[in-house]
Every structure is written in C-alpha cells, then in structure tokens.
C-alpha cells in the first residue's frame with residue numbers, strides 16, 4: 001500500500017487529517033463528509049481508491065458474492081473504515097447482508113488493514129420478513145435467493161472466518177446475542193430497506209454505538225425505500241436531533257456522546 005499511497009499523497013494526507021481533527025459541528029464532522037462525498041461525486045477520490053490493491057481485492061470478493069452496492073458506496077465504506085475508524089473502538093455490524101457482498105468487502109478490509117475488528121453480518125438469509133404495505137415497496141420473501149451455508153463456505157474459503165461472523169435470523173431474534181458478544185460497535189451499516197427493520201436496527205444498536213460511531217443508511221435515499229427514509233427521519237432526526245454528515249453516495253450520521 002505504501003507506494004500506491006505516495007502517488008495520491010496529498011489527498012490521502014488530507015483525508016487522514018480531516019478524519020483525525022475535523023471540527024465537530026451539530027454532531028457531525030461535516031468537513032470529512034464533504035471530502036468523502038464531493039471527492040467521490042466530482043473529484044479524484046474514486047480513481048484514487050480504485051487504484052489501491054486493498055480496495056480492488058475486497059471489491060473482487062464483494063462481486064463474487066453478488067454485492068448489490070454500487071462502487072461509490074463501497075468506496076465510501078473503504079474511506080470510512082480506513083480513516084474514520086482509525087481511532088474508534090468497536091466491531092462493525094451490518095443489518096441486511098443478503099448474499100454477503102458488502103459484509104465480505106468490509107471483513108476483507110479489516111483483515112488487510114491488520115485490525116482486530118469483527119464484522120457481524122445479520123440477515124434472515126431467507127428473504128424479507130413481513131413488510132408494511134403502505135410505507136414499503138418491498139414484499140415479504142424478496143431477496144430469498146441466498147443461502148447462509150453458501151455464504152459461510154465462501155467466508156471460510158477466503159480465510160475471513162476470524163473477522164466475519166454470520167448470524168441467521170430475524171434481527172429481533174438475533175441482535176441481542178450479537179450485542180452480548182460484540183459489546184460495542186464503531187459502525188452500523190444498515191441495509192435492510194424496509195420501515196420496521198430500519199427502525200429496529202437504529203433503536204437496537206444505538207445504546208451500543210461508540211463515541212463517534214458511524215451510522216450508514218444504504219437505502220434511505222433509494223426511490224424504492226421511502227419507508228427506510230421515514231424510519232431514519234423518525235429515529236435519527238426527530239428523536240435524536242442528528243444532522244447528516246454526508247448525503248452522497250448514501251446517508252451517513254454519527255453518534256457523539258454529549
């Protein structure tokens with residue numbers, strides 16, 4: 001990674017700096033949000049990240065698993081994991097893993113970066129539970145074309161097992177057990193698309209998020225997930241008064257202790 005970093009040294013140094021000492025305003029590091037979001041949408045960030053072998057290796061594995069996330073979201077996860085999580089203690093939790101694409105991506109990165117962070121990947125692995133017919137566009141049983149066993153075998157084959165913990169079941173049946181083992185999270189990647197599940201993901205993980213932890217909402221700005229946006233508005237904006245740190249390529253919030 002050293003040679004690759006030196007090629008884009010200035011931007012990398014700015015990223016390190018802004019994540020270490022950016023000013024916290026209204027509960028978010030908005031400067032860091034601009035660096036990531038604007039850099040990915042209009043700047044050189046995307047081509048710089050794409051040139052890094054750590055990114056490309058993790059991306060190849062995400063694609064093996066049919067990852068639904070476009071590259072700009074994976075690139076933002078890359079920046080946050082490498083620079084944002086540098087000084088935040090706690091595991092990563094993903095609520096909504098489907099075939100495991102984004103979970104494998106994150107687990108491969110923490111392994112490559114030599115971190116002890118674990119990635120907890122939660123899903124029914126049997127499709128969506130009952131959805132809200134008014135708020136959600138998705139239906140019960142969507143995303144059923146996956147398999148816990150297949151995902152687990154892939155994780156073992158790729159040597160990711162000590163970093164990736166795959167947990168099968170509805171979140172309301174599995175989250176408590178994960179919390180008992182993980183104790184604290186530095187990042188919650190919420191990718192479950194529907195109102196009740198996003199609401200449960202936020203309220204269930206909130207007390208266990210570390211100071212400065214990232215809450216990333218994969219789908220709240222998708223045209224098919226207005227229920228997910230409503231859950232975020234209710235739980236993060238109205239109930240907890242948070243303001244977004246980043247709105248492209250996905251919504252990012254932070255939890256800072258008062």
Ligand SMILES: C[S@@+](CC[C@H](N)C(=O)[O-])C[C@H]1O[C@@H](n2cnc3c(N)ncnc32)[C@H](O)[C@@H]1O
Nearest residue numbers: 068096098101102123124127143170171192197
């Ligand atoms: C869009 S997919 C996740 C995509 C995945 N992150 C990727 O990398 O491709 C959404 C997933 O959320 C899961 N899900 C939604 N509500 C859930 C709940 N209450 N409990 C467990 N899984 C849930 C669905 O089963 C589905 O697999």
